[in-house]
Amino acid sequence: MQLDSRVPSGPIEKAWENYKFEMKLVNPANKRKYNIIVVGSGLAGGSAAATMAELGYNVKCFCFQDSPRRAHSIAAQGGINAAKNYQNDGDSIFRLFYDTVKGGDFRAREANVYRLAQISVDIIDQCVAQGVPFAREYGGTLANRSFGGAQVSRTFYARGQTGQQLLLGAYQALERQVDAGKVEMIPRTEMLDLVVVDGKARGIITRNLITGKIEAHVADAVVLGTGGYGNVYYLSTNAKGSNATAIWRAHKRGALFANPCFTQIHPTCIPVSGDYQSKLTLMSESLRNDGRIWVPKKQGDKRAPAQIPEAERDYYLERRYPSFGNLVPRDVASRNAKAVCDEGRGVGESGLGVYLDFADAIQRLGKATIVERYGNLFEMYERITGENPYELPMRIYPAIHYTMGGLWVDYQLMSTIPGLFVIGEANFSDHGANRLGASALMQGLSDGYFVLPYTIGNYLASTKLEKVTTSLPEFCAAENGVAEMTKRLLSIRGNRTVSSFHRELGKLLWDHCGMSRNEAGLKEGIQKIVSLREDFWKNVNVLGSGEELNQALEKAGRVADFFELGELMCRDALDRNESCGGHFREEYQTPEGEALRDDVNYSYVAAWAYPAVLHKEPLTFDYVHPSQRSYK
Amino acid sequence: MNLTLHVWRQKNATDKGRMTTYAAKGVNPEMSFLEMLDVLNEELTMKGEDPIAFDHDCREGICGSCGFMINGVAHGPLPKTTVCQLHMRHFKNGDKLYLEPWRASAFPVLKDLVVNRSAFDRIIASGGYVSVPSGSAPDGNAIAIPKQDSDRAMDSAQCIGCGACVAACPNASAALFTGAKIHHLGMLPQGQPERKKRALRIVAQANAELFGSCTNIGECEAVCPKGINLEVIAAMNRDFLRASWSARPDAVVAE
Ligand SMILES: Cc1cc2nc3c(=O)[nH]c(=O)nc-3n(C[C@H](O)[C@H](O)[C@H](O)COP(=O)(O)OP(=O)(O)OC[C@H]3O[C@@H](n4cnc5c(N)ncnc54)[C@H](O)[C@@H]3O)c2cc1C
Numbered sequence: 001m002q003l004d005s006r007v008p009s010g011p012i013e014k015a016w017e018n019y020k021f022e023m024k025l026v027n028p029a030n031k032r033k034y035n036i037i038v039v040g041s042g043l044a045g046g047s048a049a050a051t052m053a054e055l056g057y058n059v060k061c062f063c064f065q066d067s068p069r070r071a072h073s074i075a076a077q078g079g080i081n082a083a084k085n086y087q088n089d090g091d092s093i094f095r096l097f098y099d100t101v102k103g104g105d106f107r108a109r110e111a112n113v114y115r116l117a118q119i120s121v122d123i124i125d126q127c128v129a130q131g132v133p134f135a136r137e138y139g140g141t142l143a144n145r146s147f148g149g150a151q152v153s154r155t156f157y158a159r160g161q162t163g164q165q166l167l168l169g170a171y172q173a174l175e176r177q178v179d180a181g182k183v184e185m186i187p188r189t190e191m192l193d194l195v196v197v198d199g200k201a202r203g204i205i206t207r208n209l210i211t212g213k214i215e216a217h218v219a220d221a222v223v224l225g226t227g228g229y230g231n232v233y234y235l236s237t238n239a240k241g242s243n244a245t246a247i248w249r250a251h252k253r254g255a256l257f258a259n260p261c262f263t264q265i266h267p268t269c270i271p272v273s274g275d276y277q278s279k280l281t282l283m284s285e286s287l288r289n290d291g292r293i294w295v296p297k298k299q300g301d302k303r304a305p306a307q308i309p310e311a312e313r314d315y316y317l318e319r320r321y322p323s324f325g326n327l328v329p330r331d332v333a334s335r336n337a338k339a340v341c342d343e344g345r346g347v348g349e350s351g352l353g354v355y356l357d358f359a360d361a362i363q364r365l366g367k368a369t370i371v372e373r374y375g376n377l378f379e380m381y382e383r384i385t386g387e388n389p390y391e392l393p394m395r396i397y398p399a400i401h402y403t404m405g406g407l408w409v410d411y412q413l414m415s416t417i418p419g420l421f422v423i424g425e426a427n428f429s430d431h432g433a434n435r436l437g438a439s440a441l442m443q444g445l446s447d448g449y450f451v452l453p454y455t456i457g458n459y460l461a462s463t464k465l466e467k468v469t470t471s472l473p474e475f476c477a478a479e480n481g482v483a484e485m486t487k488r489l490l491s492i493r494g495n496r497t498v499s500s501f502h503r504e505l506g507k508l509l510w511d512h513c514g515m516s517r518n519e520a521g522l523k524e525g526i527q528k529i530v531s532l533r534e535d536f537w538k539n540v541n542v543l544g545s546g547e548e549l550n551q552a553l554e555k556a557g558r559v560a561d562f563f564e565l566g567e568l569m570c571r572d573a574l575d576r577n578e579s580c581g582g583h584f585r586e587e588y589q590t591p592e593g594e595a596l597r598d599d600v601n602y603s604y605v606a607a608w609a610y611p612a613v614l615h616k617e618p619l620t621f622d623y624v625h626p627s628q629r630s631y632k
Numbered sequence: 633m634n635l636t637l638h639v640w641r642q643k644n645a646t647d648k649g650r651m652t653t654y655a656a657k658g659v660n661p662e663m664s665f666l667e668m669l670d671v672l673n674e675e676l677t678m679k680g681e682d683p684i685a686f687d688h689d690c691r692e693g694i695c696g697s698c699g700f701m702i703n704g705v706a707h708g709p710l711p712k713t714t715v716c717q718l719h720m721r722h723f724k725n726g727d728k729l730y731l732e733p734w735r736a737s738a739f740p741v742l743k744d745l746v747v748n749r750s751a752f753d754r755i756i757a758s759g760g761y762v763s764v765p766s767g768s769a770p771d772g773n774a775i776a777i778p779k780q781d782s783d784r785a786m787d788s789a790q791c792i793g794c795g796a797c798v799a800a801c802p803n804a805s806a807a808l809f810t811g812a813k814i815h816h817l818g819m820l821p822q823g824q825p826e827r828k829k830r831a832l833r834i835v836a837q838a839n840a841e842l843f844g845s846c847t848n849i850g851e852c853e854a855v856c857p858k859g860i861n862l863e864v865i866a867a868m869n870r871d872f873l874r875a876s877w878s879a880r881p882d883a884v885v886a887e
């Protein structure tokens with residue numbers, strides 16, 4: 001398959017402007033004749049649904065939580081980037097673009113990233129106007145901080161709850177459109193299939209999570225803003241309900257899945273405490289601005305941290321990366337934490353942890369400043385661990401956090417199925433092989449407020465859409481398929497719970513396709529996943545019926561998809577014989593143990609057709625010359 | 633540690649519901665409360681009994697999905713803590729715990745500990761926003777906002793919409809929730825143009841949803857996981873009164 005990214009020609013600074021001028025517009029009076037489905041109410045879906053409704057389209061928006069305000073974007077802590085250069089420290093659109101392409105280890109599409117950097121400035125304006133209470137200086141201007149991987153202060157934040165405040169802004173804009181009758185919001189409802197008619201996305205099949213009712217919905221275009229798939233690992237910083245079902249089922253209907261093995265491990269999470277553990281909690285990366293990371297120099301040093309004198313501590317990031325120190329990008333910080341723990345120098349009960357120490361910062365800035373900057377994060381840490389981080393250093397360990405991979409989209413954010421658009425974390429677009437901190441919120445809102453509402457108009461204005469109804473055979477077949485799968489899951493009544501399968505799958509993936517990967521391990525991982533999947537379909541135990549609120553049934557459907565996605569992730573990782581960003585193949589590293597890219601053979605987006613057929617979108621770099629990333 | 637749990641079980645919205653007793657054995661003090669229930673649910677499933685339904689998602693105290701009463705207290709005994717962030721180290725061996733859903737006529741029970749809180753969304757839809765279409769905003773630094781004001785706006789904007797305030801209130805009032813939104817937007821220059829209309833419409837919507845009136849009892853503040861201050865209710869009352877005096881009637885009925 002020839003993948004056409006549809007990047008406009010001409011200089012990159014003008015690409016988006018030219019595109020906007022050249023695209024076809026839908027006449028304002030005609031917009032209300034179009035029905036658009038948006039699945040997801042996070043930053044991406046919520047902002048897109050609100051904006052398209054403002055423009056006049058009829059929007060139906062779905063989410064699985066009881067309210068759109070609870071999408072997992074709510075949990076983002078640290079902040080959102082924008083090239084405002086308010087701090088006068090040399091930031092610019094080009095620098096944000098450059099940092100993002102480089103941070104993504106040269107596996108992202110330049111034109112998309114440039115557009116993202118351009119739009120970043122509008123996002124902040126929009127959010128301020130909505131009443132998002134960003135942090136401010138005493139003079140009343142917006143405050144900024146620097147964030148992992150950047151040497152300028154371009155991150156805007158609202159205490160440690162930036163995602164919450166941005167999401168509430170989008171949610172309020174969405175509810176305004178609900179009130180205006182332009183958005184029908186359908187919560188507690190899960191999309192379980194995509195309906196394709198004449199090669200175009202024309203609707204979805206959903207299950208009402210309270211009544212179990214399976215329903216078909218027709219539309220002129222379908223937008224997926226369903227978030228990332230990090231929960232394939234069971235333990236991750238995602239919410240318990242985060243899942244891949246919407247994108248996976250669209251993939252099975254023909255949408256290519258790009259770079260599934262590009263997953264991000266966040267260096268600063270609270271370590272696992274036991275096998276009942278249900279999720280991992282992130283401690284915002286902004287903590288690395290003031291906290292210093294260390295482990296004892298000696299192996300197996302079980303002394304309390306205060307008992308270990310300065311000379312016997314190894315501030316390993318400051319030592320190995322003198323210019324970035326504790327602020328190296330996430331992948332580098334995570335791998336180094338794993339390395340020191342593998343050497344037997346990890347801290348805490350399990351030995352899987354490193355210290356993040358604020359003693360110096362408290363002395364330098366005073367406790368009040370630390371409370372102001374991180375108070376709520378410190379409280380959260382204490383609530384979970386029972387330890388006071390003002391007195392004891394925090395213990396942290398890497399955890400799965402974000403998925404750069406997702407459905408393949410072109411410059412218009414349209415997948416390989418015409419009329420199916422994918423936004424936010426659910427697409428693969430802007431972060432290459434590694435995402436920089438504070439840029440997912442930026443991307444979600446850029447897609448939703450500023451890109452999709454234009455590009456979808458171009459599609460609608462230039463496409464002939466036949467009238468369809470839910471009585472078409474395509475809708476009936478998809479609806480029956482969903483009902484069948486529900487019945488099948490409920491009829492197995494085996495001897496293992498859904499969660500126990502999910503936990504085992506997650507462990508398999510973490511071991512074989514986690515922080516570092518190798519050929520033998522990946523091959524073994526695939527075999528184990530396949531056999532565990534067979535066992536799942538013979539032995540899973542889902543009680544109750546499909547006609548009621550049945551949380552085990554919801555989970556079972558999601559885990560069934562995770563099994564298939566997990567296998568594809570391993571295949572993708574196996575195909576990519578290089579290390580780049582979050583994808584570290586042990587066979588490909590520099591003598592110092594840094595990731596070794598292979599630009600000659602692997603400078604492409606791996607876009608997979610179902611089942612596991614590889615297509616490639618070659619990447620070219622005209623503005624940022626690929627170099628070995630160095631943070632020394 | 634071993635606990636006795638008395639849990640409200642109700643099959644669906646029309647079922648009458650009843651308390652059922654379970655033994656939670658070998659509970660690890662490092663577990664979260666919801667992890668303790670996860671383990672119990674795994675056991676129930678393997679015994680062929682319907683697991684206990686409860687809402688949850690982020691398990692980080694921010695999405696506002698979780699919440700039920702533990703021994704009559706919304707989100708349980710620890711102040712400023714959602715039930716997903718409550719850990720078992722705060723309980724002791726032999727404790728008897730009564731778990732019940734939020735009780736309010738505006739929050740009907742859907743199953744076990746799960747209630748319908750869509751009234752909160754309708755309240756926000758009635759005016760909890762600034763009307764600013766995408767792409768029409770001036771530069772973010774165009775209006776300087778005193779740090780104190782934006783900090784106070786943030787204090788109220790932190791509300792997670794969990795509904796604990798309603799559950800704790802003997803009148804089942806939503807005043808802390810509605811007050812928090814009115815105060816958040818009222819503190820900021822961006823919120824001024826619609827300030828009066830917002831107060832009038834939100835208060836009217838809360839009444840229409842059958843939330844009770846506020847009689848200044850303060851239970852809401854005591855259970856609020858985000859520590860939202862009672863003064864937001866005073867701010868709401870002030871805005872409502874002012875708007876009632878001075879807003880032109882067509883400003884209320886318009887739309
Ligand atoms: C703990 C944490 C902290 C983070 N901190 C930062 C940060 O500081 N800065 C930053 O830039 N990024 C951060 N990120 C990343 C960022 O928050 C996410 O990438 C981003 O918010 C994703 O937004 P989204 O709209 O794509 O998806 P989400 O917000 O996850 O929304 C997904 C939506 O899809 C719906 N949905 C999913 N599946 C279905 C289905 N099958 N049917 C119906 N509805 C469905 C859900 O109900 C939900 O409404 C953080 C992430 C985490 C987990």
Ligand code: FES
Pocket residue numbers: 687688689690691692693694695696697698699714715716717
């Ligand atoms: S589960 Fe999100 S607040 Fe408790």
